[in-house]
Amino acid sequence: MEFGLSQDQMLLQDSVRRFTENKLPLDKVREYAAAKTGFNEGVWKGLVELAATGVLVPEQYGGAGFKMLDAIIIQEALGRTVAPAPFTAGAIMAPAALLSGGTEAQKHEWLPQIASGETKFGVGVTEVISLREGKGVSLSNGKINGNAMFVIDGGPADIFLIAAGRDNMAIVPRNAPGVTVTPLTTIDKTRAICEVGLDGVSADLLGGTDKAGGAIKQAIMAGRIALAADTLGAAEVMIYKAVEYAKQRKQFERVIGSFQAVKHMCAEMIAELDPMRSLIWYAAHAFDEAPDEAMLNTLLAKSGIAEAGKFIARTATEVHGGMGFTDLMGLHYWYKRVTVNRTLLGAPEILRNEAAIAQGWIAA
């Protein structure tokens, strides 16, 4: 019995955290966010060198062949440093989709490019989770039509994986005829979300026509675990920034961290966060090792950390007082990352409804 990270996983955690912390001090975060590209060559190259981009790609396709728990260790480190890297879609969702539903030829074509970092993926599955406008994306007569909204990591992507209904997933090169890409600027400038318009696009379909239902589900599940880990990292850093600030900021001739009004806020934050870490670890573990439990635990983990994250983002900002509200302190980059993660791939209310369905509490 060993519930937690292995020695190897702790080493991985150390090396990724060392890299991201070194590469992404606040002035760099600010600079990259201002660029709004959701991408930085140096950060991406470093991740390639750490073999992070191929973390989920099997060795036969040039990757590390690791598991989801390893992948979210990396994602958490990226969340901690609000890193501008298209990792969630490119290194977690895309390989999950390809491995689950890709033909041998598709895996052979794309997985090595994912591992080497030379091709970046954006993933558009919003329409099968919560459709807000329009009719979504559809496939008819072999052509893809519609608009895919909130395509994750779409800004810097070379290739899009777009769900066309529940059973088809199109592999769409950015420069294919009929494709238009419109940036959707969210409050979080560290990542580039976009809208992909598809007007009669001919595209290779993952696994063939009507064969991608399982792959879409798998990609969504993988993405939700990743975003949960990203929030975990970002929110934990917010707590420790608040604690450090409260230990040095003085008012009324005392450090404010000695006031119970302030330190109780810090205690509440860590109490909300820490048990969720255990649940997120388990969801990632179940993704590979206990598939029957993966869906429910993913839904509970992502909705649970979203609620904890919302509370922490607000409370950590309050602990910083007026400074927390300023750009100078820069805390808002973490606040915004957590806030956007909350809604991507399903806001908590949507996920809890799915969880009730997944357990048979209500009909689908």
Next chain:
Amino acid sequence: MDLNYGQEYEDFRRELREFIKKNAHLAPPPGMGIYHPGPKEQAWQKLLIDHGYTCRTIPKKYGGYGGEADLLKTVICQEEFASANVNAGLSNQGIGMLVPTLMENGNEAQREKYIRPTIHGEIYWCQGYSEPGAGSDLASLRTHARVEDEHFIINGQKIWTSGAHFADMCFILVRTEPDKPKHEGISYIIMDMKTPGIEVRPLVTMTGAAEFNETFLTDVRVPVENVVGGRGLGWKVANTTLKHERGMLGDPAQMMSRVESILKIMQSETLDGKRLIEHPMYRDRLVAAQAKTEALKFHSLRLLTSSLNDQDPGVSRLVVKYYGTLLARELSDIALEALGELGTLYDGSPHIRSHGSWQWRNMFDLGLIIGGGTSQIQKNIISERGLGMPREPKPAESK
């Protein structure tokens, strides 16, 4: 991440399951432990001890099973009895607090005299810690004793002494060294509840029941040999087991069974002709609490791993009492509020649901948020010991 317990443990689990299946008809119903064990409880307890399914690590010479310390087997016992909803043996303050204290700090005579009858349910203990003026600041307690012909003469008042009205014995904290600083003047003393001078009055709580008592002590004579660990060391002695109590209140198996019970309510009760579970406003709250329950479940596995590896999990352990007691209350809130007006019925009213037990639990859950170190004390502990934040400075002495 390896969630297999291994062959030896799975064998142990299988044997235990067979044991439960074969013997469950002998078991008294599972309960909270606030009653004096009768012959049925004592017989069941003996059967469990003989098989090593409770009091596993208590040495044979003190009436226990005499097994080696093996946390996983203890955990497997908890899991299997809970999932079968079968009484897991006696669980009370004597077994949970007094026995570990004697094992750690008692002398040989005390261990020989008290451990066997305690774990076999022949002696029931109450705890004499809190006082009207010493709650969160327990070390400021004022119940005191002077020494006369080899006896402590105890005077004072204790509160929250659950079970005192039928307890045989009490372990009590008493100020015996009035000239020493407050933490160093306290002794941990074993007191027979039949001693003259003890008056127990029931303390009726908001639930309408008297789950606790007030205990008044007037010139109560207790032999000095009944001190545990030495005079003036009571604070240290008590803290070895208080830690234990604070860890106990985040029981995920109990939370999971609450989620199941609430689900059954929501699947059978209706609002405007529609099952409660079909109403998103209630369903959403239940799933949100389920997420926290699952988090607590895996969190306890993480803490178990730390214990197995002899590692200090730091803040991860410190959050459990706070998180667990709030979650328990949140769950009973959901049950009651989903029932609407029906949830307020009590005292055997017509239309009452589950005999009013959700109301009772909901009020008692509030008691658990307060008892054993209030949520505010927990937040001090989490922030000071877990996050390294400074203590609140003491107010300047007023003149």
